[in-house]
Amino acid sequence: MIQPLWTPSAERIANSGLTRFGDWLRADGQPVQADYEALHRWSTRHRGAFWRSIWRFADVIGEPGERDVTVPEDKLPDTRFFPDARLNFAENLIERGRDSDLAIIATGEGVPDREMTRAELRMWVDRVAGWLQDQGVVAGDRVVAVMPNLPETLVAALAAAKIGAVWSSCSPDFGMQGILDRFEQIRPTVLIAVDGYRYGGKVFDVREKLEAVRAALTTLKRVVMVAYLGETPPPGWLDWAELESEGCDYQPLPFDHPLYILFSSGTTGQPKCIVHGAGGTLLQHLKEHQLHSDIAPGDRVLYFTTCGWMMWNWLVSVLASEATAVLYEGSPAFPETGVLFDVAERHRVGLLGVSAGWINAVRQSGLRPVDSHDLSPLKTICSTGSPLSPEGFAYVYEAIKPDVQLASISGGTDIVSCFVLGNPTAPVFEGQIQCAGLGMDVDVADEQGRSLPPGEKGELVCRSPFPSMPVGFWNDPDGERYRAAYFEHFPGVWHHGDFAEKTEQGGFIIHGRSDATLNPGGVRIGTAELYRVLERMGQINEAAAIGAAVDGDVRIVLFVVTRDGTLDDELARAIRTRLRSEASPRHVPRDIFAVDAIPKTRTGKTAELALKTWIEGGVVRNRNALVGAELFNTQPPALSP
Incomplete structure (x- = not known):
């Protein structure tokens, strides 16, 4: 019999958000048993009731409306959730906690730590949102950024969301053509960019490149530069520090109002422009943060990511759970391999998110944070980006922290969230992802679409609708490209493109992309x-x-x-x-x-x-x-x- 690497304590289980959610459901009269398998079964069979329960449990600000889901409920990809709802994504992230609570801690290579309270975040978002409105930006316009992982980036994204503009971003290390391949497709109104960035002990001035980008994006009305390196903006660029306005109110918007445009990382043709809605992104992230990742008010969450990866969007949403977003900008291996552990120790991080490749690189370096760092507040380590090897699992428990929950997670840009991820009330087994997400009808199928038993490898699929399905692709008015991407392989079933297997312990193993x-x-x-x-x-x-x-x-x-x-x-x-x-x-x-x-x-x-x-x-x-x-x-x- 396989022995777990980690088993949650009775105290951890009792205090987890997942346990509190189950107790809340039963007190609300829902016929849900206490074990996770039964809860997951209920969540996928009663999808409307489940997602409305997330809305209520997480105290979403807004009006859900009378309908949980459009009819027919089981029709993929046409089913939509909360068709009568009105909410504002930014309001749900900003109007939480106390004014004095820390919203952001920012650090990185060669820069001092910065902090931003919730009151300061609200002030800055209001200022930038009002400025955007003053420039004529309206709901549905695109605001784009070429930015590092800075507080200004987060502020700008929430400012766009406050007025209903659509946000899209990429990292400043992209080449000019890479940026244009993305942004030319979506015809942005405002570009926010940085003068440069630091990585691996080097400084990169990107003003010349961004001036060329500005010249090529003919739809731009305004360009703004953040002086991260302290350099002077080129002529015609506004200085971020000088943006002023009288502010504006939150705009209540439909559940599926476009929030983000994320880009596929394919290597053939132009990247796909995947449009994600505000309501689905919010509900899915609230569920994943509070129930699967056990993020509680006051927790500090550090996920190493760039602004061109969906994990940045995932990190931003921790504000909705009254947690603090810890932003790190720079190389995760400079000046030494353990720099993220230094940050986690200094800022008492409760959830540390990294890539599987980074864990293996740290393992190969011989570093043993269990001997060199005080990581006592650390409850959860998340790993994603690629499958984490069994050796990576063993290393975490031997050399990093023996009592941490290691949550290998997998989903992607396509759903701005996860299909399979962690469970703070269940054991961790070597090489396995713990469970399918609540409300996610995940399965492994053979080439005929038939469900495979544990131990047999096949295609990762989702058989029922979920609210963070894309609203669609940009410039795909009839939805043809969207349907072909996910529903052509198995009609009526989401085909994700991962080669996977279920395990006897109720978990999953991802063996890589099925097209590879x-x-x-x-x-x-x-x-x-x-x-x-x-x-x-x-x-x-x-x-x-x-x-x-x-x-x-x-x-x-x-x-x-x-x-x-x-x-x-x-x-x-x-x-x-x-x-x-x-x-x-x-x-x-x-x-x-x-x-x-x-x-x-x-x-x-x-x-x-x-x-x-x-x-x-x-x-x-x-x-x-x-x-x-x-x-x-x-x-x-x-x-x-």
Whole structure:
């Protein structure tokens, strides 16, 4: 029998938001049993009642209206929640807690810590929202940003939401074409940008690049620059510090009013512009924060993210749970690997969110925060971005904090939230995500759409509607591209594109993207299975495996970054031997190539599809979406005959 790495104490269970929610439901007369499986079953079978209960339990500011969901309730993708509701997203994040409570703690490379109270946040959001209105910005207009993870970014996003404008952002390390590929599609009215940023001990002035962006975005009415480095804005740019207005009221808006436009990180064609509604984003984040992540009023939440990743939007929403958002800007490995633990200790962080790749990098560095840092307030560590290996799980409990809840989570930009995530009242098992989210009818299906039992791998799907489904794609008036993206594979069922399996313990394992799975001899293999073996080889820093189409079959091709930069016959034999013995003969690559760096998306995911396109002789487009794309400027190596 598999033994858990962590089991919550009776006190943790009793004090968790999930337990309080269950008790609240039963006191409200709902026929819900105390165990999570029964609660999840009720939440997916009675979707309207469940999501209305989240509205009431979290005390959402607004009017829900009489209807919980449009009819028919089970029709995907057409079902919509709370069609009569009116609310304002920004109001629900700002008008919480006491004026003196801390809303934001901001820190980063080479800068002193900054703090912003809720009263100060309200003042700044009001000032910027009023200024936007003074410029003629109205509900539905797009306000975009090229910004680091700063308080000004959060303020601007909430200011846009206050008046019903649609917010979209990307990180300042994007190239000019990468920024234009996103923003030209949505025709923004206002651009807010930064003079530069710091990363890895270096300073990057981006004013010249942003001036070129401004010139190319012909729909812009105003441009604003934040002097993060203290540099002077170019001519024609307004200084953020000089924005003044008389303020404005919160605009009550429909439940599905567009709030965010997020962009897919695909490597072919222009990024998809995914439109998310205010109400669905708010309810989903309230549920995930208060019930699954156990965030309580006064907690401090640090998620390492850029403003081009959906986890930034997720982090912003912790304000709605009366928590403090801890913003970190810079490299998570400078001046040393443990910098995020330094921040967590200094600011008494209760939830620390990082990527699986970062956990493995810290593990390989030999750092043991359990010996060097006081992390006593830390209740939860979240890991996302890619599957966390069993070794990563073991490292957290051995070397970081033995009594922490390790919540591996998975969802994505497509739903600005999670399908599978943590449960503070349940054990953590090595290599497993704890549960499917409440209200999320998650399953694993075979190619015919039939439900698979635990232990069998297939497609991650969601069989019923949920409120954080996208409102749609931008410039897709008939919804054709939206439907094709998620509902073409299995009609009437959300197909997420992850290769996954259910476990006997009620959890999930993600084996990688299903479009990047390997099919040698017609047998599907998740790339994560190879990576787990290779991570245990000290000579290898990173690896990426793809399935190349050769002579009517699929051949596994492996790219490695070695510790000394070389790949000889002895190491290649060792790689094949380990994969054969610890995975299976089908996992053994025919070709192994050494590279200087593995290309990745800017959220840290391995760009397996781009590597496949390159090795097969195709053209990798949208390279601005990738870090390490220099590889694709070279000729691909020849595959063995």
